[in-house]
Amino acid sequence: MSHRERAAELLTRSVWLQGHGPPMIEALLTQGRIVHLPTGAWAQSEGDEQTGITLVVEGAVQMMCAAPGGREVLFGQAGPGVALGQTLRFGGGPRLVTLICVEPSVLLVVPDHALTRIAAERPEVWQAVAALVYLQLRGALMIAAEAVALPPRQRLAARLDMMARTGGPSLRMNQQALAEMLGLSRKTVNVYLLGFQRAGLLTLGYGQIEVCDTAGLRRVAES
């Protein structure tokens, strides 16, 4: 299956495009472009303003965002099917989200001007964009709520549960990255993970985590 077909399939399944028929998907594929990136590459090359929609077709990217003090904070990892909408038109300033490939990846990029072209014929494209951004808002709020309300152990459980439900039970990421996203030290994460493994909630491997019992994780998160 070509990458374009794969992208079409992912778009068809995506929640934020429900109610928009195949012509809209066709328009996104035609106006957007497929890009291939190696491990470690930034999803936006210099000069590319990276305004618009980005869909992960294959591979995985880490999502970083800027915090006070010039810090770049890792806050999540996205696999195939995850879409990101962003724009620089509001408030200017630095880019909101930076994407970095953690494995060779294929992305569908639909820049802002492409969306504008689509909107000329199908103004309802903006409704889809609003829906997409709303989904991201939901995710960001979940992360924020977890971070302020849950103690470390529960926070880790909640995040593992969330990632397992959205991206499948096989999480390919090392404990260092996981700790960074949660604002914990690697050691703390490691200790709790070992505890979860002993409790049979998951299995640890080299650079990956196999979640076995999301319900159990959620129980831990809610305790």
Add this chain to the structure above:
Amino acid sequence: MSHRERAAELLTRSVWLQGHGPPMIEALLTQGRIVHLPTGAWAQSEGDEQTGITLVVEGAVQMMCAAPGGREVLFGQAGPGVALGQTLRFGGGPRLVTLICVEPSVLLVVPDHALTRIAAERPEVWQAVAALVYLQLRGALMIAAEAVALPPRQRLAARLDMMARTGGPSLRMNQQALAEMLGLSRKTVNVYLLGFQRAGLLTLGYGQIEVCDTAGLRRVAES
């Protein structure tokens, strides 16, 4: 000045409506409705699906969101001019954000069906909604990044700076609420606030904080 006129003024100034002329603002005012709420009231009454846009015209509301374990987490406070977009169409589940008035407030509410009516004539309304939700996403990400990346003292400074810049230097909120939004104990917040006051960054009052030096706060946040 009537509340409607005040709302029109706030909408005219809002970033997410830039590029849309007065007719769009007129449409929002006509299709939406002004509601008055007492202290402690929830912005959405039962049965009102509260899908659409809400603009704070007067007063102040606390923004809460759901975390694992049925916890309701306070994550911010909004004054006049702040708009919130939300919808329940995606993913169902519980309401994303709950608003609670901390003083008698006036809101402009534009429900989803009103937006749909507006879109019949002005489909670009969805672009404005996308922009609004994007602004919220930016805010939520900032909060999440702060929470995971900054230690308590810096986190407090960053949040005070953010609130002072968006809502003016006079913050009307007690230290308990502030601690809750940051995931800290009231005592910790109190101690750091006293330190900031000694450093001349702000002045503490009963139930309010007067920020004097946002640059100084940002310096603390970045240290």
Add this chain to the structure above:
DNA sequence: CGAGGTTTGTCACCAGAGTTACAATTTCGA
């Protein structure tokens, strides 16, 4: 197959935030 880098598992130490409790101050309503 072997070297080098990466990732994971473990230790002792300690800074820093949470907890509990209480007094002082301010506000608001009766």
Add this chain to the structure above:
DNA sequence: TCGAAATTGTAACTCTGGTGACAAACCTCG
């Protein structure tokens, strides 16, 4: 005006999680 409730300021104690350092297990590339 007075009293109750809310808010702020302060103390001693506890304990979780961070730090730094290191060994073991694992991958990858030459």
